[in-house]
Amino acid sequence: MRLFGAIDYPPVWLAGFLAVSWAVGRVFPLPGLPVTGLVLAGVGLALMLAAAGQMVLARTTFVPRRVPGAMVSRGLFAMTRNPIYLGDALILAGMSLFWNGLLALPLVAVFVHVIRKRFIEGEETVLRQRFGPDFDAYCARVRRWI
Known part of the structure; x- marks a missing residue:
């Protein structure tokens, strides 16, 4: 369990889902949209x-499970509470299209669910404890994803 904790980070989950998406595209190739996929993945990145x-400029952490030093609610964070995780999902969707893995697109929904359960819910609990009504007001005006 200790080893898993050392690698339990969103980029590792993304890499795993990307590997499955790539394999699906190889085993069950369907004509994809390679240019659209690359654009989508580029936007995600x-x-x-x-x-x-933005988080670095605000002098707060972007590493999951660390206590934030500030609540970022401007810029990209005024449009989505989770722009980094949204970027991850866009990369997964884009690369699935690029790799002819149209059958892998449902993995995006699974990935979003895993990230929400493993990271977002805990992060929101910490933010709510640390910033109280300010975080609640932020959640009321900004959606979790888009």
Whole structure:
């Protein structure tokens, strides 16, 4: 269990889901949308990097399960409470399209569920404890995903 804890981070989950998506595209190839897939994956990567940059500028952590030093609610975080995880989902969807893995697209919903249960719910609990009514007001005006 200790080893799993050391690798239990969203990028590892994303890598695992990407590997399955790639395999599905190889075993059950269906004509994909490679250009659209690359664009979607690129948007996801840009979203992740921009959101992480905002968190660094706010002097707070973007590492899951660490206590945040600040609540970021502007910029990308004014449109979605989870721009990094949304970026992950876009990368998975985009690469599924790129790899002709149309049958792998339902994995995006599974990935979102796993990330919500393993990371988001705990992060929101910590944010609610740390920032109280400010976080509740933020949640009331900004959706979790889009």
